[in-house]
Amino acid sequence: MRYRTWPWIVLSVCVLFHGISRGGQLDRQSPFPFSTFELKNGLTVLLAQDGTLPVVTIAVAYKVGSMHEDLDKAGLAYFLENLMFEGSRNVSRMQHVRFIQRIGGRLNAVTERDRTIFYQTVPSHHLTSILWLESDRMMSLSIDQANVDFWKSNLKSGLKMRSGQDPYQNGSRVFDALLYPDYAINHPSLGTRADLDSITVADVRDFYQTYYRPNNAVLCIVGDIELNRTGELVRKYFQGLPRGPDIPPAPTARDSDIKIAGITKTVENLSTSAPGFFLGYRIPKARSDDFYALTLIEYILMRGNSSRLHRRLIKREERLASQLSGGIDIRHDQAAFLFIVFSSNELKKERCQKEIFSEINKLKSSLVSEKELLKAKNVFKRDYVNRYATSVDKTLFLTNAFLSGIPWVELPSELDQYLSVTAPRIMFTMGQYFAQDRILVNIKTR
Numbered sequence: 001m002r003y004r005t006w007p008w009i010v011l012s013v014c015v016l017f018h019g020i021s022r023g024g025q026l027d028r029q030s031p032f033p034f035s036t037f038e039l040k041n042g043l044t045v046l047l048a049q050d051g052t053l054p055v056v057t058i059a060v061a062y063k064v065g066s067m068h069e070d071l072d073k074a075g076l077a078y079f080l081e082n083l084m085f086e087g088s089r090n091v092s093r094m095q096h097v098r099f100i101q102r103i104g105g106r107l108n109a110v111t112e113r114d115r116t117i118f119y120q121t122v123p124s125h126h127l128t129s130i131l132w133l134e135s136d137r138m139m140s141l142s143i144d145q146a147n148v149d150f151w152k153s154n155l156k157s158g159l160k161m162r163s164g165q166d167p168y169q170n171g172s173r174v175f176d177a178l179l180y181p182d183y184a185i186n187h188p189s190l191g192t193r194a195d196l197d198s199i200t201v202a203d204v205r206d207f208y209q210t211y212y213r214p215n216n217a218v219l220c221i222v223g224d225i226e227l228n229r230t231g232e233l234v235r236k237y238f239q240g241l242p243r244g245p246d247i248p249p250a251p252t253a254r255d256s257d258i259k260i261a262g263i264t265k266t267v268e269n270l271s272t273s274a275p276g277f278f279l280g281y282r283i284p285k286a287r288s289d290d291f292y293a294l295t296l297i298e299y300i301l302m303r304g305n306s307s308r309l310h311r312r313l314i315k316r317e318e319r320l321a322s323q324l325s326g327g328i329d330i331r332h333d334q335a336a337f338l339f340i341v342f343s344s345n346e347l348k349k350e351r352c353q354k355e356i357f358s359e360i361n362k363l364k365s366s367l368v369s370e371k372e373l374l375k376a377k378n379v380f381k382r383d384y385v386n387r388y389a390t391s392v393d394k395t396l397f398l399t400n401a402f403l404s405g406i407p408w409v410e411l412p413s414e415l416d417q418y419l420s421v422t423a424p425r426i427m428f429t430m431g432q433y434f435a436q437d438r439i440l441v442n443i444k445t446r
Contacts, residue, residue, distance in 0.1 A: 032394060035227060041243040042215025045234050046398045048222040050391050056223030057391040058130045059119035059399045060138070063247070064211035067113045067184040067332055072198050075191020076207055079151060079199060081111045083208075084118065086147045089140035093147075096133050111189060114332045115403045121392055124224040128233055134219070135237040138212060143205045152196050159190060167272040168342070168443060174267050175278040175441040179260065185331045213244025220399045223391040264440045274322060275349045276342035278441045279356065283328070283433050285335050292417045293429040294337065298327045299376040300368060300426070301359060302339075306375070312355045313341065320348045320355065337433070342443075349442075364430040367423040377419050384415055 034048035069076045087093040100107045105122035122130055162169070173188060180186040219238065221230055260282050284290055301309050302324070313321040326338035339356055343349040388394050 032388060034222075034398060037231065039214065039235065039239050041239070041241055042213075043238055043241070044218040044402060045231070045238075046218065046220040046402060047225065047227055047230055048394055048398065049225055049227060050222055050394060051224050053391070054124050054224050055121055055391060056124040056127050056130075056221060056225055057119060057121040057395040058127070058134065059117055059220045059395045060134050060217060061115055061117040061220070061399045061403060062212055062217050063114065063403055064116055064207075064216065065112045065114045066187065066189040068211065069184075069187075069191075071183065072195060073191075073203060074187045074195040075155065075189070076195075076199060076203060077116060078111045078190055079155065079196070079204065080207055080212070081109050081116055081118075082151050082155070083143065083147060083204065084109070084137055084141060084212075086151075087142040088137040089142075090136050091133060093142075096137070099129065099133070113185060113189070115400075117396070117399060119392065119395060119399075121223075127221070127225065127230070131233055131237045135241060138214065138217070138238075139241050141208055141212070143201060143208060145201055148199070148201050148204055152199065155190065156193050156196055159193060159196075162190070167269060168276060171267040171269060171276075171441055171443045172278060174265060175280065175439060178263055178265065178439045178441070179280045179282070179336055180331060180334060181260075182334070185334055210245060211247065214238065214241050215243050216247050218399060218402045220395050220402075222395040222398065260437055260439060262436045262438055264442070266442045266444050268444050273445050274342050274344060275346050275445045276323075276340070276443045277349060277353060278439070278443075279326075279339040279341075279353070280329075280439045281337045281434055282437070283335050283337050285333050286330055290429050290432065291335075293421045293425045294328060294433070295418060296373070296376055296380065296421045297363065297426060297429065298337070299380050300363070300372065302327055303376070304379050308359050309339075309356065312359065313352055320352050346445075353440075360430065360434050363426060364434060366427070368426050370423065373421075373423055373426070377421075380418060381415065384418070 032048055032050070034046055036044065036046050038044050064077060066074070066077045085094055085097055087095065097107065100120050100122060103122055103126055105120055105126070107118070107120035109118045110116070118134070120130060166172075176186040219234065221234075283294055299307065301307055304310065305315065309324060313319075313324050321341050321343050323342040324340070326340045329336050329338050341349070341352045341356070343352055387397060
């Protein structure tokens with residue numbers, strides 16, 4: 001279960017593309033200047049110069065993720081993420097990975113609910129080779145029975161390993177299903193053994209040919225580049241790729257403003273002696289007026305060693321929690337505020353719950369001090385301004401911004417929106433969303 005615990009990243013990287021004219025340069029108010037254009041086949045291209053180091057980061061992202069999977073095909077998006085390294089017409093199996101490792105580069109990939117991103121950082125003089133590798137697998141990925149069978153076996157082994165490593169997996173799935181009733185949002189992105197068994201070569205090929213097309217993708221390049229020359233290289237390697245079909249909508253309709261009733265459920269877990277609980281409240285999606293205050297609430301309660309819950313549950317002499325995590329969790333157009341706690345025994349677990357509810361009630365009934373609010377804002381601001389430290393950071397910023405499509409005009413004033421949150425606004429927001437309509441899943445052990 002992946003929870004996004006840095007909401008400022010999610011919101012900040014979401015506030016870009018629709019206000020940008022094709023082929024134009026961004027206003028200098030932006031964190032860093034970049035240019036954008038679109039090829040005839042629908043591929044969007046984002047370019048930014050960063051001469052700090054002689055390296056370049058290249059990301060290719062597709063607007064597809066686990067929410068686009070059919071009911072009995074969970075795990076298909078993650079399956080494709082792995083298969084993308086199995087070779088293409090002119091590239092042998094794992095040659096992409098071996099080449100980047102040989103030249104001292106780094107690469108990674110991630111599949112989320114609504115996007116899949118492949119990115120790599122290499123010495124800048126290898127840009128041409130990476131563009132060729134990416135264009136070849138966008139055009140002609142190798143999909144055959146041997147590759148599909150290999151990854152079925154590999155991913156099923158991974159599921160078994162994860163199950164052994166995460167004794168709270170069943171509890172988290174119950175929690176997800178209650179907190180996010182929509183299957184497209186709540187199902188495990190890795191699927192199940194039954195899901196993987198049902199995936200066929202035709203399923204994989206259809207998914208690839210539908211979603212891994214230029215008109216459903218963005219190519220972002222940031223680093224030690226010359227813009228005009230890079231644009232020429234992009235056209236050389238990607239212009240000739242055929243446009244794909246119109247992208248179908250996600251298979252399950254979503255209600256981003258869904259309401260949940262207060263539910264408490266107990267899940268027995270005999271594989272561990274450490275009890276715990278998952279607590280969640282539904283909140284509005286990013287871009288809402290209340291999201292700025294909710295982000296500061298997260299910092300007050302959970303971010304940093306001096307946050308309220310860290311002091312109450314972790315730092316005290318009698319440590320109540322062995323693990324505390326959570327915060328704002330965003331899944332496409334839905335969001336929740338989570339508290340995930342594990343303790344050494346049932347008594348401490350119950351005390352942890354009381355401490356959390358106590359702090360929630362305090363924030364609902366009394367104003368946070370200006371000193372504490374200022375401290376939370378300073379920590380948040382530090383995190384906020386550290387988003388552009390490397391070419392990788394900038395590349396992922398631009399890539400996620402395009403994929404999320406929030407108007408660019410909102411970004412210059414975004415930080416001010418967070419820093420202008422007042423103590424009364426904190427108290428009002430707590431009253432709005434932290435009521436009895438919450439999901440609580442207790443993990444009961446032996």
